[in-house]
Amino acid sequence: xxxxxxxxxxxxxxxxxxxxxxxxxxxxxxxxxxxxxxxxxxxxxxxxxxxxxxxxxxxxxxxxxxxxxxxxxxxxxxxxxxxxxxxxxxxxxxxxxxxxxxxxxxxxxxxxxxxxxxxxxxxxxxxxxxxxxxxxxxxxxxxxxxxxxxxxxxxxxxxxxxxxxxxxxxxxxxxxxxxxxxxxxxxxxxxxxxxxxxxxxxxxxxxxxxxxxxxxxxxxxxxxxxxxxxxxxxxxxxxxxxxxxxxxxxxxxxxxxxxxxxxxxxxxxxxxxxxxxxxxxxxxxxxxxxxxxxxxxxxxxxxxxxxxxxxxx
Amino acid sequence: xxxxxxxxxxxxxxxxxxxxxxxxxxxxxxxxxxxxxxxxxxxxxxxxxxxxxxxxxxxxxxxxxxxxxxxxxxxxxxxxxxxxxxxxxxxxxxxxxxxxxxxxxxxxxxxxxxxxxxxxxxxxxxxxxxxxxxxxxxxxxxxxxxxxxxxxxxxxxxxxxxxxxxxxxxxxxxxxxxxxxxxxxxxxxxxxxxxxxxxxxxxxxxxxxxxxxxxxxxxxxxxxxxxxxxxxxxxxxxxxxxxxxxxxxxxxxxxxxxxxxxxxxxxxxxxxxxxxxxxxxxxxxxxxxxxxxxxxxxxxxxxxxxxxxxxxxxxxxxxxxxxxxxxxxxxxxxxxxxxxxxxxxxxxxxxxxxxxxxxxxxxxxxxxxxxxxxxxxxxxxxxxxxxxxxxxxxxxxxxxxxxxxxxxxxxxxxxxxxxxxxxxxxxxxxxxxxxxxxxxxxxxxxxxxxxxxxxxxxxxxxxxxxxxxxxxxxxxxxxxxxxxxxxxxxxxxxxxxxxxxxxxxxxxxxxxxxxxxxxxxxxxxxxxxxxxxxxxxxxxxxxxxxxxxx
Numbered sequence: 001x002x003x004x005x006x007x008x009x010x011x012x013x014x015x016x017x018x019x020x021x022x023x024x025x026x027x028x029x030x031x032x033x034x035x036x037x038x039x040x041x042x043x044x045x046x047x048x049x050x051x052x053x054x055x056x057x058x059x060x061x062x063x064x065x066x067x068x069x070x071x072x073x074x075x076x077x078x079x080x081x082x083x084x085x086x087x088x089x090x091x092x093x094x095x096x097x098x099x100x101x102x103x104x105x106x107x108x109x110x111x112x113x114x115x116x117x118x119x120x121x122x123x124x125x126x127x128x129x130x131x132x133x134x135x136x137x138x139x140x141x142x143x144x145x146x147x148x149x150x151x152x153x154x155x156x157x158x159x160x161x162x163x164x165x166x167x168x169x170x171x172x173x174x175x176x177x178x179x180x181x182x183x184x185x186x187x188x189x190x191x192x193x194x195x196x197x198x199x200x201x202x203x204x205x206x207x208x209x210x211x212x213x214x215x216x217x218x219x220x221x222x223x224x225x226x227x228x229x230x231x232x233x234x235x236x237x238x239x240x241x242x243x244x245x246x247x248x249x250x251x252x253x254x255x256x257x258x259x260x261x262x263x264x265x266x267x268x269x270x271x272x273x274x275x276x277x278x279x280x281x282x283x284x285x286x287x288x289x290x291x292x293x294x295x296x297x298x299x300x301x302x303x304x305x306x307x308x309x310x311x312x313x
Numbered sequence: 314x315x316x317x318x319x320x321x322x323x324x325x326x327x328x329x330x331x332x333x334x335x336x337x338x339x340x341x342x343x344x345x346x347x348x349x350x351x352x353x354x355x356x357x358x359x360x361x362x363x364x365x366x367x368x369x370x371x372x373x374x375x376x377x378x379x380x381x382x383x384x385x386x387x388x389x390x391x392x393x394x395x396x397x398x399x400x401x402x403x404x405x406x407x408x409x410x411x412x413x414x415x416x417x418x419x420x421x422x423x424x425x426x427x428x429x430x431x432x433x434x435x436x437x438x439x440x441x442x443x444x445x446x447x448x449x450x451x452x453x454x455x456x457x458x459x460x461x462x463x464x465x466x467x468x469x470x471x472x473x474x475x476x477x478x479x480x481x482x483x484x485x486x487x488x489x490x491x492x493x494x495x496x497x498x499x500x501x502x503x504x505x506x507x508x509x510x511x512x513x514x515x516x517x518x519x520x521x522x523x524x525x526x527x528x529x530x531x532x533x534x535x536x537x538x539x540x541x542x543x544x545x546x547x548x549x550x551x552x553x554x555x556x557x558x559x560x561x562x563x564x565x566x567x568x569x570x571x572x573x574x575x576x577x578x579x580x581x582x583x584x585x586x587x588x589x590x591x592x593x594x595x596x597x598x599x600x601x602x603x604x605x606x607x608x609x610x611x612x613x614x615x616x617x618x619x620x621x622x623x624x625x626x627x628x629x630x631x632x633x634x635x636x637x638x639x640x641x642x643x644x645x646x647x648x649x650x651x652x653x654x655x656x657x658x659x660x661x662x663x664x665x666x667x668x669x670x671x672x673x674x675x676x677x678x679x680x681x682x683x684x685x686x687x688x689x690x691x692x693x694x695x696x697x698x699x700x701x702x703x704x705x706x707x708x709x710x711x712x713x714x715x716x717x718x719x720x721x722x723x724x725x726x727x728x729x730x731x732x733x734x735x736x737x738x739x740x741x742x743x744x745x746x747x748x749x750x751x752x753x754x755x756x757x758x759x760x761x762x763x764x765x766x767x768x769x770x771x772x773x774x775x776x777x778x779x780x781x782x783x784x785x786x787x788x789x790x791x792x793x794x795x796x797x798x799x800x801x802x803x804x805x806x807x808x809x810x811x812x813x814x815x816x817x818x819x820x821x822x823x824x825x826x827x828x829x830x831x832x833x834x835x836x837x838x839x840x841x842x843x844x845x846x847x848x849x850x851x852x853x854x855x856x857x858x859x860x861x862x863x
Contacts, residue, residue, distance in 0.1 A: 007762075008762060008765045008766070009765055009766065010766055010767050016694075019694065020694050020695055020697075020698055023692065023694060023695055024689065024695050024698075024765070027688060027689055027692065027695065028689075031685040031686070031688060031689075034681075034685055035681055035682065035685055038652060038656070038677060038678065038681040039678055039681070041656045041659075042656060042674055042677045042678055042681075043674075045656065045659035045660055045662070045664065046659065046664045046666060046670070046674060049595070049659065049660070049661055049662050049663065049664045050664055050666065051596070051663045051664055051665045052663075053663075054820070055820070056596070056663050057850065057851055057852065057853070058595075058596050058597045058598070058661060058662055058663055058850050058851055059597075059598075059661050059851060060598055060851035061597075061598065061600060061657075061660065061661065062598045062599065062600055062601070062602065063600075063601065064600075064657075067653075067657070068601060068604060068650070068653075071649060071650060071653040072646060072649075072650055075645065075646055075649045076646050079642040079643075079645055079646070079688065079691075080642065082642070082688065082691075082692050083638055083639050083642050083691075083692070085692070085694075086638065086691075086692030086693040086694045086695055086696075087635050087638060087693050087694075088694075089693075089694035090631075090634075090693035090694040090697065091631065091635075093694065093697075094631060142467070142471070143467050143468040143471065144465060144467070144468065144561060146626060146701060148701070148767075148769060150698070150766070150767030153694075153697065153698040154697055154698070155626050155697060155698070155700060155701070156626050156628065157626050157627045157628055159555075159561060159562060159627075159628055160467060160555045160556070160561065161555025161556075161560075161561075162555070162562075162628065164628045177767070177776070179767070179769045180769070181626075181700070181701040181702070181769040181770075182465075182701060183392075183461050183465070183468070183770075183771040184468060185392065185459065185468060185472065186388045186389055186392065187388070188392075188771060188772065188773070189388070189769075189771075189772035189773045189774040189775065190774060
């Protein structure tokens with residue numbers, strides 16, 4: 001009966017998905033049997049007992065205990081069975097493993113952003129290793145969304161002001177579709193993400209080099225993305241106002257006076273040094289509070305930030 | 314002799330004694346009438362107009378989904394179109410359709426009463442309904458609303474548009490529903506004809522009674538919820554929006570605490586009509602009368618404790634989810650009992666396949682699909698996959714439209730001769746029924762497959778792989794629309810004829826058929842005294858109304 005499953009269901013990319021399919025297909029056959037019975041009788045009786053003459057009296061058949069018990073008790077037993085089956089599979093799928101890889105998911109209109117244990121980030125593309133338990137921790141920045149992975153037969157609503165979790169273990173490597181399933185306005189039907197179930201090597205590469213778009217995105221755009229996502233924006237403005245750190249506006253090429261009295265020209269090397277070893281040369285008037293981004297940003301991202309700062313004239 | 318001994322007829326009544334209710338007054342007297350029959354007819358026209366409006370939005374939604382990407386409208390317009398389709402169909406069509414239109418007309422007649430218990434309250438309910446409909450229309454033309462008919466927070470508290478006005482319309486409509494419910498409960502308790510004990514009431518009355526109880530108990534919760542929503546939007550009171558310290562899931566609990574019982578406000582009256590049409594058209598005693606009567610009440614009670622099955626993925630506790638799943642399965646049992654009772658009622662009957670019966674048989678099949686697919690959704694692990702997909706859309710359309718609305722059509726064709734005193738063209742009715750059946754299934758069967766394959770609902774655009782099924786569905790919606798156009802044609806045509814309907818075209822045994830078609834203003838010349846049960850087709854007919862003739 002695999003054709004039926006393939007026809008009704010998308011690819012099953014986890015053990016849990018296969019269990020859901022088993023139950024779905026079982027329920028389908030059971031309900032089909034009941035449906036055929038209903039249709040058979042609904043068509044048979046009107047044909048067989050079609051009115052031939054007006055004003056005839058019919059039999060007084062208004063009770064039959066055996067029949068009535070049968071059609072109350074048999075369905076009751078069947079649905080209780082289905083309840084326990086569905087309940088067991090559900091609970092099993094929601095028990096998370098202690099060694100699970102935890103990925104933070106943030107939803108907003110109309111975007112999915114992911115943050116990995118090592119600080120890597122990606123947008124609209126979630127990378128997980130195959131056959132490893134994963135635990136997503138999801139929250140929303142604005143309205144309700146829902147993270148729906150048809151291939152894994154799982155979803156959860158994503159709620160602002162709250163964390164929900166979604167554990168799974170994907171067993172089929174490849175690219176799977178993720179939808180937003182809770183209505184969230186104009187961009188709802190385009191709020192996709194891709195789930196990349198990677199081989200261990202692919203996953204390692206991803207963590208080291210970042211998602212595919214980091215390699216192809218124009219540098220300025222990558223820099224802007226990094227500025228927004230990696231936390232630069234919380235201390236460095238881009239409109240010239242003073243914050244915890246110097247503003248990026250008109251920073252490029254400027255000669256800065258440092259706390260120790262010496263001065264430095266803002267060029268590629270200085271920016272790179274300031275990202276990786278921020279306390280080495282702190283500009284006068286600011287505290288040495290910036291953390292090092294060593295290991296958190298990839299080389300191309302650093303180049304991107306440099307180009308982004310150049311562009312802010 | 315006749316000149317000397319006056320009959321009670323000429324003694325107590327004036328010239329209007331035999332005039333039917335359709336022709337006894339001016340337009341103004343219609344608008345201020347307290348006659349349940351006129352109110353029923355006015356509800357009927359209002360609801361049919363709203364159904365037309367909701368249907369146009371439905372066809373627009375389906376047309377937009379003919380192809381991926383933009384077909385005829387933008388995403389914003391699409392979101393408004395499906396919201397208005399849902400809100401109109403639920404609040405302005407399906408909830409009032411059977412109780413307010415057909416129930417108002419038939420309930421007092423079936424009980425052998427002159428009117429409902431509180432005729433003035435009934436008039437008030439009608440005008441509250443009209444007010445709600447007007448407010449909703451104003452909200453539609455002043456920008457429209459894009460929240461979905463469920464008004465989920467915090468989207469609904471943050472999006473633009475006249476959301477507060479639309480919500481207020483639903484709030485107002487709720488009062489119409491509550492007052493109608495109160496009226497019907499009192500009517501059933503107090504105005505049954507002499508001899509009509511509880512178990513001699515027609516099953517339509519049982520169904521409407523169970524519905525009225527839910528309307529009275531559940532609708533105030535919706536009113537409170539919508540009021541809180543309006544307060545949050547207008548004054549920034551933080552109940553649901555987490556940015557203001559509220560909880561969006563709380564809204565869902567409130568909303569479904571009403572809206573799940575509301576599903577039964579919608580389906581129980583449908584079941585009630587089927588329970589009337591099948592024994593009448595089969596000329597058979599109802600099989601399992603008490604089981605059916607009690608199962609209506611059982612459904613009404615259990616319906617209050619299953620709301621959480623709309624929220625398996627919403628982050629409610631897993632224990633709560635399990636309990637709701639279990640209770641949901643239990644509500645399936647009374648429904649199954651009813652289906653088997655209806656089918657067994659036909660056994661060895663004398664079955665007429667006139668239009669009301671065609672729709673009743675259609676109901677059995679479509680409700681079969683709607684009910685059985687509900688089992689998939691009650692099962693937790695399967696529901697997690699199917700939740701918020703087209704599978705759910707298909708399921709509730711089979712229940713809301715395939716069952717309730719089809720039952721409404723069965724009832725409309727059943728009582729049409731009584732309401733307007735005219736028979737419609739039977740052949741045209743068969744053709745329309747054919748298109749409705751084929752069109753409905755072509756529209757919604759493919760949506761089960763779309764859903765199980767992962768197509769989420771409320772999507773303006775979709776992946777190319779879903780295109781063929783969406784196209785079948787859209788073409789189906791045209792066939793369905795054609796069925797309704799034909800229906801409108803022969804129903805309006807029948808109104809232009811002279812009155813030709815007999816008092817009792819279906820050879821029914823309930824009291825509503827023992828007065829003229831259309832009934833006289835006061836329903837019956839004398840108070841009927843019940844002589845027979847409503848479905849005693851195994852013995853000769855003994856009318857309960859003096860002077861009855863077919």
